[in-house]
Amino acid sequence: MSIPADALHAAAQQHGTPLYAYDAAELDASVARVRTAFGNARVYYAMKANPNLSILRRLHTQDVGFECVSAGEIARAAHVGATGENLIVNGPAKSPAEYALGAQLGATFIIDREEEVALLPPASRALIRVNPALNVSTHDHLATGAADSKFGVTPEQAPRIISALRAAGHTALGLHVHIGSAIRDAHDFTAAFARLNDLRPHTGPLPVLDTGGGWGIGADLPGIAREAHAAAATFGAQLWVEPGRSLVATAGTLLTRVVGTKTTGRPFALLDAGMTELLRPMLYGAQHPVTPLWQRESTSQWDLAGPACESGDLLGRNVTLPTPHPGDLLAIHEAGAYGAAMSSNYLTRPRPPELLWERSQWTVIRQRETPQDIWRAEESGE
Numbered sequence: 001m002s003i004p005a006d007a008l009h010a011a012a013q014q015h016g017t018p019l020y021a022y023d024a025a026e027l028d029a030s031v032a033r034v035r036t037a038f039g040n041a042r043v044y045y046a047m048k049a050n051p052n053l054s055i056l057r058r059l060h061t062q063d064v065g066f067e068c069v070s071a072g073e074i075a076r077a078a079h080v081g082a083t084g085e086n087l088i089v090n091g092p093a094k095s096p097a098e099y100a101l102g103a104q105l106g107a108t109f110i111i112d113r114e115e116e117v118a119l120l121p122p123a124s125r126a127l128i129r130v131n132p133a134l135n136v137s138t139h140d141h142l143a144t145g146a147a148d149s150k151f152g153v154t155p156e157q158a159p160r161i162i163s164a165l166r167a168a169g170h171t172a173l174g175l176h177v178h179i180g181s182a183i184r185d186a187h188d189f190t191a192a193f194a195r196l197n198d199l200r201p202h203t204g205p206l207p208v209l210d211t212g213g214g215w216g217i218g219a220d221l222p223g224i225a226r227e228a229h230a231a232a233a234t235f236g237a238q239l240w241v242e243p244g245r246s247l248v249a250t251a252g253t254l255l256t257r258v259v260g261t262k263t264t265g266r267p268f269a270l271l272d273a274g275m276t277e278l279l280r281p282m283l284y285g286a287q288h289p290v291t292p293l294w295q296r297e298s299t300s301q302w303d304l305a306g307p308a309c310e311s312g313d314l315l316g317r318n319v320t321l322p323t324p325h326p327g328d329l330l331a332i333h334e335a336g337a338y339g340a341a342m343s344s345n346y347l348t349r350p351r352p353p354e355l356l357w358e359r360s361q362w363t364v365i366r367q368r369e370t371p372q373d374i375w376r377a378e379e380s381g382e
């Protein structure tokens with residue numbers, strides 16, 4: 001994140017806090033890192049990480065496709081001009097509207113259970129999501145490739161589903177695996193790809209292998225890419241990937257101001273942002289690096305607490321800061337993925353604005369909501 005501190009101060013001054021700031025250069029650098037590592041693989045952005053239209057447009061112009069998991073996300077993809085070749089529709093419980101919208105655009109569907117063969121629109125293209133039944137090195141809520149997770153079909157079912165797809169007049173494009181998010185240990189990918197390789201004698205060659213996303217910040221992308229390409233080669237397949245976090249996390253910063261301090265059993269710095277703006281610490285125990293944008297002689301450790309009446313509303317624990325005073329500005333980093341996207345209106349808190357820093361200028365890419373925005377749908381008939 002290379003936005004200068006004075007630009008962050010200026011944004012907070014003009015637009016208020018909390019706010020999300022994104023660095024366009026870092027977004028582009030993230031795409032370049034993935035492209036460099038994965039070479040000729042097709043890249044589909046898992047837009048649940050951050051569905052802001054300006055970010056989607058930026059990725060679309062760089063020929064990145066989209067992986068969508070709801071009718072709303074498919075509508076966003078269509079809104080920015082994505083069509084069939086650039087779209088994957090996924091989800092464990094797709095609705096009739098999601099099949100119809102996907103079919104209308106010519107998307108590829110990811111089959112998550114055997115029954116879907118009969119639910120697909122006629123002549124669909126489909127990938128089969130395989131659950132490799134692994135213990136994955138991430139928070140339980142982020143592990144999708146474990147035997148007891150709800151995702152995918154068992155390796156034993158996959159060959160049968162390929163035959164069923166063909167018999168029903170669909171195109172069985174290939175296999176799909178996505179074992180979770182923010183994965184710490186690259187060996188998890190090795191193990192997942194090995195499970196796929198084991199299926200090769202039972203499936204024959206296939207046009208596509210989709211190895212999903214899940215790469216943690218700082219993951220060895222060239223290493224993961226080498227193994228993913230090797231797995232694809234086993235099937236004679238083209239490699240597809242679906243990064244979410246890797247394309248947007250490091251470009252985003254949540255800016256928040258110190259409201260005050262207090263000490264109960266622990267010393268707290270109270271912030272004007274919390275679980276409603278950034279849920280990851282509460283939901284996944286995620287730890288985000290922070291930078292205090294103030295200086296003072298003495299430093300000590302603080303818990304970072306939000307304004308919600310929820311004791312779990314913490315953005316950090318034992319964070320070393322110069323003594324905070326009201327109004328001081330704190331930058332919470334690596335917040336571009338699953339930050340704004342998971343922000344909520346709980347407590348009738350308007351979601352924060354989002355700003356893009358490009359060529360030394362700010363552009364508002366999402367306005368701050370108002371309380372009226374939040375209750376609009378409750379005032380029926382007006």
Ligand SMILES: *Cc1c(COP(=O)(O)O)cnc(C)c1O
Pocket residue numbers: 046048049067090178180181182212213214215242243244245246337
């Ligand atoms: C969420 C998701 C991704 C992206 O995961 P990241 O950890 O953000 O890279 C990719 N594919 C599928 C199927 C997903 O559900």
